Amino acid sequence: METLIKNVNILNPNEEIQTSCNVLIEDKHIKQISRKKVSTKNNVKIIDGQDNYLMPGFIDCHAHIMANGFHKEENMANPLALHFYNAIKHGKQTVDAGVTTIKDCGPADIGVKIAQKKGLFISPKMEISVTPLVSTGGHFDLFLPSGFDMEIVYPGFPKGRCDGPLEVLKKTREIKRAGADFIKVMASGGVLTTNTSPDYPQFNVEELKTIVEEAHVNDLKVSAHCHSLKGINNCVDAGFDSIEHGTFIDKKTSHKMAENNVKLVPTMLVHDFLYHSGFPAWDxxxxEKTAKLKEIVKVHKENISVAYEEGVDLLMGTDSGVIAHGHNLEELIHLTDIGMSNDEAIASGTINAAEFIGKKxxxxxxxxxxxxxxxxxxxxxxxxxSILADNDNILKVIQNGCLVKNI
Structure with a gap:
């Protein structure tokens, strides 16, 4: 199958714009880019680009395609099947926002990834972590004071709770066995889990090093949910590949991250969005969540700006699923707010993100x-x-050579 996109301006980050181009797609690959007339088959599908801008689909380096706010009450009340059907709606919302690939930081499993690859529903392609490693009493340990455990489990889906070097080693192997493309670790407290603080680290350095060593032996990257300054340092010392959120990072730690080529996915959108929209009245x-969020919002952007100035590589990620899906490219505005150029922000969600996930x-x-x-x-x-933050400006989305959004 051939598709010809005529009369477009090609925008790649770090390159001059190529004006008045024709782009020929054969099956799922870009076959030819030319300013001249392109030879095609008789049954070619033609798309008139109308002098608009053709860009790579974005890669969201921190999303939760199945999540709908991570409300424990919904885990308790809803049938398990609904947990999966959420991904259908969220996947289309994310694609319509211009995102064609995500790093899913839980709880999408191998079945959801296979369903997307088979074209059973429209969704970004997925690099999955299945479920995060969680310490007892730590962020996303959903065991309640009542004695009930709100963590969703079913055959083939491992529980994430683990403690000590032997348990974290076994859990890393279990998550790899479940089909994970990378390992995610809750290395500090967070906003959504009660009785934990974003200020404090979780897992000790020995545990973290054990996780990293096992993951890297299997060529899997390791990402840390981490707000805490001490936690960030622990993760860098342990050899982590990326820090997610990084709220309380300082200049010294930023320099250490840059020296060790540890990426930062700041997810500024999620905190700003939650701060202004709040939590459900029935929560x-x-x-408690709002109080923690206020402390994060006070310092997050300023600290991320310091990290950027110290040379830390920032990648675009949104934490969509904690907030409503489909707002993904609003993160680019926040990235430019802390000092990135428009070109750098776009690169953080395209070519640089592709390199990080091994798909450059x-x-x-x-x-x-x-x-x-x-x-x-x-x-x-x-x-x-900010043009990209308005989904109505995303006129068409093509994934694997197929048109999946068409305004």
Whole structure:
């Protein structure tokens, strides 16, 4: 199958814009890019780009495609099947926002990933972590004071709770066995879990090193949910590949991260979004969550700005699933707020993200022989990156050469 996209301006980060181009897609790959007339088959599908901007589909490096706010009450009340059907709605919302690949930080499992690959529903492609490693009493240990455990489990889906070097070693292996593409670790407290604080680290350095060594032996990267300064340092010392959130990072630790090539996925959108929209009225823990959130919002952007100035590589991630899906590219505005150029922000969610997940040869830019995961945008985001935050400006989305959004 051939598709010809005519009359587009190609926008790749770190490159000059290529104007008035024709792009030929054959099956799922970009076959040819030319300013001249392109030879095609008789049954070619033609898309008139109308002088709009063709870009690589975005990669969200921190999302939760199955999640709908992570409310423990819903885990208790809803049938298990609904947990999976959420992914259908959320997947389409995310694709419509211009995101064609995600790093899912839980709880999408191997079955959800297979279903997407088979085309059973429209969704970003997924790199999955299945479920995070959680310390007893730590962030996302959903064992309640009542004695009830709100963690969702079913055959093939491992529980994440573990303590001590032997348990974390076994749990890392279990999660790999369950089909994980990377390992996620809850290395500090968080906003959504009661009786934990974002200020304090979780897991000790020996445990963290054990996780990293086992993951790296199997060529899996390790990402840490971590707000705590001490926790960030523990993770860098243990050899982690990325820090998610990084709220209380300082200049010294930023320098250490940059030296060790540890990436930072700041997810600024989620805190700003929650701060302004709040929690449901029926959430019994809303006051505690809001108090923690206020402390994060006070310092997060300022600290991420310091990390950027110290040379830490930032990647675009949103924590969608904690907040409503489909707002993903609003994160780009927050990235430019802390000092990134529009071009750098776009790169953080395209070519740099593709490199981090090991897909630079196939994703992240509009280039011949790469997979045709593309978006057509109304306007030039290099002039105004907020264009991308309005889903109505994402005119078309192409994934594996197939049109999955068409305005």
């Amino acid at each position: 019994n823990y809303a006051a 040869d196939s994703l992240g830019s509009v280039s011949e022989n790469k997979i045709a995961d593309l978006i057509l945008v109304n306007g030039n985001p290099l002039d105004d990156v």
